[in-house]
Structures are given as structure tokens and as C-alpha cells.
Amino acid sequence: MRNNEGRTQIPPELLDQFMKQQEEKFMASQPPQAPMPQASPTGYQIPTDFVELPSQGLFYPQSHPWHNKEKVEVRFMTTREEDILSSQAYAQAGVMFDKLIESVTVDRVSSTSLLPGDRNAILINARKNSYGEEYEFVTNCQNCLKELECSVNLGELGFVEVDVNKITENNTVSVELPVSKKQVEFKIMTAAEINDATKAVEKQAKLGIETNETFELHRRMIVSIDGDRQLSTIVSFSQNMLLKDSRFLKSQYSKFSPDVDFTYEQECESCGHKNKGGVPVGANFFWSSE
Numbered sequence: 001m002r003n004n005e006g007r008t009q010i011p012p013e014l015l016d017q018f019m020k021q022q023e024e025k026f027m028a029s030q031p032p033q034a035p036m037p038q039a040s041p042t043g044y045q046i047p048t049d050f051v052e053l054p055s056q057g058l059f060y061p062q063s064h065p066w067h068n069k070e071k072v073e074v075r076f077m078t079t080r081e082e083d084i085l086s087s088q089a090y091a092q093a094g095v096m097f098d099k100l101i102e103s104v105t106v107d108r109v110s111s112t113s114l115l116p117g118d119r120n121a122i123l124i125n126a127r128k129n130s131y132g133e134e135y136e137f138v139t140n141c142q143n144c145l146k147e148l149e150c151s152v153n154l155g156e157l158g159f160v161e162v163d164v165n166k167i168t169e170n171n172t173v174s175v176e177l178p179v180s181k182k183q184v185e186f187k188i189m190t191a192a193e194i195n196d197a198t199k200a201v202e203k204q205a206k207l208g209i210e211t212n213e214t215f216e217l218h219r220r221m222i223v224s225i226d227g228d229r230q231l232s233t234i235v236s237f238s239q240n241m242l243l244k245d246s247r248f249l250k251s252q253y254s255k256f257s258p259d260v261d262f263t264y265e266q267e268c269e270s271c272g273h274k275n276k277g278g279v280p281v282g283a284n285f286f287w288s289s290e
């Protein structure tokens with residue numbers, strides 16, 4: 001600290017006046033300013049990043065903004081997104097991740113129109129850019145049920161391999177069922193279609209009607225059976241599908257579902273069992289471990 005004692009003291013009023021004059025002089029010498037480009041309400045440009053889509057834009061109809069898009073632009077998270085993540089109302093309505101995805105994607109796509117795997121890629125990128133690459137979670141050993149602490153590096157995750165050569169021009173996959181020998185064409189469902197199936201099951205359960213989730217999913221993913229695209233044919237076939245055919249269709253569906261390869265491997269310290277499974281992406285996915 002400097003010692004100001006002994007210096008000439010300028011009365012505050014005079015200093016004020018002097019500063020005002022200086023400011024006026026400065027303003028007068030400046031050319032009128034052009035309005036700032038409206039990047040955001042605050043004028044501050046939020047940095048963005050590109051996320052590679054597991055789907056590579058396949059499976060989206062031509063009218064969708066992500067049709068054939070391999071990468072999409074996303075914003076880094078700000079306090080705005082933090083508000084979304086801490087909103088009790090969004091959490092209760094189960095739309096927290098939907099709101100988050102819609103907030104960070106530059107395209108402002110409807111998050112339910114997206115494929116689940118692409119949604120995962122966006123969420124993982126947002127987590128990585130805001131709370132770091134290291135994601136720690138606790139699960140139970142599949143063998144001895146003891147608590148298992150796992151750690152995954154989100155930056156090292158790859159994609160599930162999908163044979164894109166088998167995807168038709170209609171963005172569908174066509175397979176022959178092993179028992180009935182029917183040729184079934186199916187699409188990869190969006191988050192909205194999966195939600196729809198879940199809601200149908202919940203509604204029936206409430207009404208005391210026997211529910212069948214597999215049926216609800218199959219009737220929504222099947223596009224045609226032996227070339228027949230009629231909904232009544234698809235519904236009746238889905239209802240009466242042979243178990244072996246149904247299981248085959250399920251496995252084919254997951255084989256062709258583009259996604260982030262979100263499997264972890266962790267050896268149990270207690271029993272030595274090598275645990276392998278899917279990393280849970282729950283509400284606490286965005287809690288900072290730091």
C-alpha cells in the first residue's frame with residue numbers, strides 16, 4: 001500500500017466534475033456504435049462443440065433437422081442449464097433431460113423426436129463439458145451383491161457397432177423371422193414412440209387390463225409384414241407373435257439401435273467377479289464428483 005499522506009488532496013466534488021468532463025470528452029470522440037449482433041440476449045456468445053451422433057443421422061425422416069447429420073452443434077452448459085437440472089417440477093414430470101437437450105442443441109430440435117442413442121450422446125457430452133470426463137457411480141456386484149464403486153471415463157466411450165449396409169432406403173431394417181418365416185420390416189423408435197408405449201402399458205395397468213410391453217413396442221416399431229403395411233395386420237401379428245420370433249425381433253432391434261457403447265467393466269474387490277453392465281444415466285448423472 002502506498003502512503004497517500006502529504007499528497008495534495010483534491011476535494012471529491014472537483015474530482016467528480018473532472019471525471020465527468022473526461023468521460024464526456026471521450027464519448028464525443030467515439031463514432032456512434034453499431035448495435036451488437038444478437039447472439040444471445042446478453043450479447044455473449046456461448047461456446048459450442050460438435051457431438052458425433054451414434055445414428056450418423058440415419059433413421060431420421062427427410063423432414064427432420066438431423067436427417068443424415070453425422071454431427072450436431074451443441075452449446076456448453078451455463079447456469080440456465082443448471083436451473084433445468086435443479087428444477088423439481090421438471091424432475092417430477094420426468095422431462096429434465098428433454099429440457100436440457102432442447103436447451104443445449106443449437107438446432108432446437110424437439111428432444112422426443114430423437115433416437116434414444118443420440119440423446120445419450122448429447123447428455124454425455126454435456127456432462128463431460130460441465131463436470132468433467134470422470135463419472136463415478138455406485139452399483140451392486142452382480143455376484144455377491146456388495147457395493148461396487150465404478151468409474152468411467154466419458155471421453156473414451158465408443159459407439160455400438162451397427163451394420164449400416166443393412167439399412168434400407170426407407171431408414172428401416174428388414175429381417176426374416178426364424179419360425180414363421182415372415183419378412184418383417186422395422187424402424188428404430190424415437191423417444192416419443194417409446195414413451196407412448198410405456199404410457200399405454202401404464203394406462204392399461206391402471207384399468208386392470210393385462211399389459212404386454214413387448215406387444216406395445218412391436219406394434220410401434222414394425223413397419224410392414226411381408227410387404228403389408230396395414231396397421232390392422234401389424235397389430236394382429238404383434239399380438240400373436242410366436243415367442244421365438246418375438247425374441248429374435250427384439251435382439252435384431254437392439255443390434256440395429258445406434259447408441260453410445262455405455263458398458264462398464266469392474267472387478268469386485270470382495271469376490272473377484274468381473275461385473276459388466278450398462279452405466280446408469282439417472283438424475284444424478286449431472287452431479288459433480290469434484
Ligand SMILES: [Zn+2]
Nearest residue numbers: 141144268271
Ligand atoms: Zn462381488
